Amino acid sequence: MKGVLSYLKPYRKYMIFAWVLMLMELAVDLLHPLFMVKIIDEGIVKGDLSIVYRWGALMLLTSIIAFAAGITNSFAASHVGQNFGYDVRKALFKKIQTFSFADFNRFSSSTLITRLTNDVTQIQMTIFLFLRIALKAPLLVIFGTLMVFLINFRLALVLGVTIPLSIAFLVWMYKKSSHLFQIVQSKLDRVNGILSENLAGIRLIKAFLRSHFEGSRFKKASHALMKKTIEVSTIVELVSPILHFVMNSSILVILWFANKEILSNQAEIGEVVAIVNYAMRITMSLSMATFILMFVSRAHASTERIQDVLETSVQMEEDKEVAPFQIQDGHICFKNVSFRYPGDSVTVLDDLSFTVEPNETIAILGATGAGKSSLFQLIPRLYDVSEGAVHIDGIDVREMKQEHLRNQIGLVPQDALLFSGTIKENIQWGKEDATMDEIINAAKHAQIHETIMKFPHSYRTVIGQKGVNLSGGQKQRISLARAFIRQPKILLLDDSTSALDMKTEEKLLEGLRSYKGTKLLITQKISTALKADRIFILEDGKIVAMGTHGKLLRISDLYRKIVQSQNMRKGAFQYVKTSSANEN
Ligand SMILES: Nc1ncnc2c1ncn2[C@@H]1O[C@H](COP(=O)(O)OP(=O)(O)OP(=O)(O)O)[C@@H](O)[C@H]1O
Numbered sequence: 001m002k003g004v005l006s007y008l009k010p011y012r013k014y015m016i017f018a019w020v021l022m023l024m025e026l027a028v029d030l031l032h033p034l035f036m037v038k039i040i041d042e043g044i045v046k047g048d049l050s051i052v053y054r055w056g057a058l059m060l061l062t063s064i065i066a067f068a069a070g071i072t073n074s075f076a077a078s079h080v081g082q083n084f085g086y087d088v089r090k091a092l093f094k095k096i097q098t099f100s101f102a103d104f105n106r107f108s109s110s111t112l113i114t115r116l117t118n119d120v121t122q123i124q125m126t127i128f129l130f131l132r133i134a135l136k137a138p139l140l141v142i143f144g145t146l147m148v149f150l151i152n153f154r155l156a157l158v159l160g161v162t163i164p165l166s167i168a169f170l171v172w173m174y175k176k177s178s179h180l181f182q183i184v185q186s187k188l189d190r191v192n193g194i195l196s197e198n199l200a201g202i203r204l205i206k207a208f209l210r211s212h213f214e215g216s217r218f219k220k221a222s223h224a225l226m227k228k229t230i231e232v233s234t235i236v237e238l239v240s241p242i243l244h245f246v247m248n249s250s251i252l253v254i255l256w257f258a259n260k261e262i263l264s265n266q267a268e269i270g271e272v273v274a275i276v277n278y279a280m281r282i283t284m285s286l287s288m289a290t291f292i293l294m295f296v297s298r299a300h301a302s303t304e305r306i307q308d309v310l311e312t313s314v315q316m317e318e319d320k321e322v323a324p325f326q327i328q329d330g331h332i333c334f335k336n337v338s339f340r341y342p343g344d345s346v347t348v349l350d351d352l353s354f355t356v357e358p359n360e361t362i363a364i365l366g367a368t369g370a371g372k373s374s375l376f377q378l379i380p381r382l383y384d385v386s387e388g389a390v391h392i393d394g395i396d397v398r399e400m401k402q403e404h405l406r407n408q409i410g411l412v413p414q415d416a417l418l419f420s421g422t423i424k425e426n427i428q429w430g431k432e433d434a435t436m437d438e439i440i441n442a443a444k445h446a447q448i449h450e451t452i453m454k455f456p457h458s459y460r461t462v463i464g465q466k467g468v469n470l471s472g473g474q475k476q477r478i479s480l481a482r483a484f485i486r487q488p489k490i491l492l493l494d495d496s497t498s499a500l501d502m503k504t505e506e507k508l509l510e511g512l513r514s515y516k517g518t519k520l521l522i523t524q525k526i527s528t529a530l531k532a533d534r535i536f537i538l539e540d541g542k543i544v545a546m547g548t549h550g551k552l553l554r555i556s557d558l559y560r561k562i563v564q565s566q567n568m569r570k571g572a573f574q575y576v577k578t579s580s581a582n583e584n
Pocket residue numbers: 105341344348366367368369370371372373374375414
């Protein structure tokens with residue numbers, strides 16, 4: 001078995017069991033018309049009631065057996081389907097965890113959610129159908145036709161023409177709908193994408209009064225999904241009535257010929273009843289096959305989509321044999337580093353070379369889009385450099401195990417993302433086995449302990465999804481505490497104090513000075529940068545100046561301009577404050 005279907009391997013025994021039960025049902029279906037021939041031709045026509053009772057009782061007994069086999073088959077099929085779905089979802093989730101940032105650029109979160117839920121369910125349902133009825137339908141068509149030929153070769157010729165015609169029609173439907181189902185699933189991705197964006201940004205949408213705009217975006221995507229679904233359903237739904245028409249017409253033709261054969265004593269009534277009965281069962285099976293093929297073609301599309309995720313070769317390979325690496329000093333060195341996002345031709349970082357000494361604090365200043373966050377992402381190797389190398393304690397980060405590297409770096413991203421759960425759990429997220437003392441200590445370093453203690457449930461306060469019930473500054477400080485709790489040798493703060501008031505920020509930065517580790521902080525504020533040992537100025541992906549505040553004032557026009565503009569703003573702010581105080 002290949003790809004996604006290999007996840008069925010552990011359930012082979014159950015599948016064989018289900019198929020055996022299904023074959024029992026099939027045998028009963030095929031035997032019943034023969035029993036009817038006996039009852040009619042040898043019992044009713046000849047007036048022998050004992051034959052009617054005997055074969056009638058056998059029919060009843062086999063029906064009970066088929067009923068029991070059907071129910072047991074359902075349980076087995078459901079067991080296989082559910083377990084298969086569970087295993088595939090687990091494998092998908094595990095695979096997604098290994099994705100690099102570049103892989104996430106390829107698959108949006110909405111498509112991953114659809115693949116993990118809807119696509120897996122499609123295959124799961126098809127597996128159930130396959131074990132329950134899918135094989136029974138074609139087998140009934142084949143063996144039913146064979147039986148008809150054995151009973152009366154001449155009458156069977158009619159079915160010999162119509163059945164291949166119907167099968168050809170089904171194959172056409174399968175080919176046509178298979179491609180359309182791929183499109184339907186991608187339209188579903190789009191609907192899910194808009195929906196998740198809307199749910200995540202509902203407050204912003206309301207604040208900007210964009211509900212109407214978002215509503216029409218959703219309506220458009222939903223409409224496209226409905227249109228494609230109707231298109232594919234039309235093809236599928238057309239098949240069943242056409243099949244019934246063809247097969248019922250062939251039954252009429254059989255009855256017309258049978259009438260002549262009975263009159264000329266070339267056929268018995270029971271034989272004709274049995275042939276009509278087989279023809280009806282074959283019609284039912286063909287129409288069931290339409291339904292099954294619809295599921296199969298949809299599952300085929302889903303299988304490809306899941307396979308796509310499972311077979312994604314993770315962009316960032318690492319040597320599995322690497323020995324554990326312990327950051328001793330926290331010395332960082334960028335050697336002629338250039339960086340482009342995977343699949344993008346724009347150079348975001350251009351030939352950067354610098355070193356950061358152990359325990360040093362570096363502030364990175366630069367306009368928006370200058371490449372500050374991109375620079376940060378290269379240190380814990382969230383992306384690989386395009387050229388050059390990043391070394392920590394003299395070792396290229398590409399030679400370290402990602403797990404070891406990332407475990408020892410505390411990255412506080414620009415967006416303070418929190419998870420639903422308590423404050424304690426959110427801080428502990430940085431270090432699973434952290435004690436309560438460690439949690440409190442980290443919160444104190446992040447200047448959030450006192451605020452937490454004012455909450456009615458202190459550390460047990462439940463945070464809503466993405467921290468909706470907290471202020472921006474509170475969220476930032478909890479996410480800082482989450483990084484501090486690891487006591488990392490390298491701390492990367494990406495504009496993580498922007499939402500704090502001056503006093504709290506000052507206290508936090510003061511606390512950072514005594515922190516044992518190398519600290520890099522991205523900031524837009526000179527007041528924050530002044531707390532660092534050195535300042536790097538990044539412009540269009542290049543470091544245009546670096547040094548202490550005093551040195552930069554001497555050598556960098558850009559730095560002087562930034563300082564001047566921020567002092568002017570401060571001056572204007574002070575003017576407003578003074579004048580309003582005077583007015584009072
Ligand atoms: N995932 C990505 N794929 C492609 N390009 C990206 C990606 N993330 C950022 N960029 C581009 O890289 C450049 C640098 O972005 P980066 O986020 O590093 O800037 P920044 O200096 O941190 O900006 P800001 O201060 O606004 O956060 C920008 O031109 C941006 O468009």
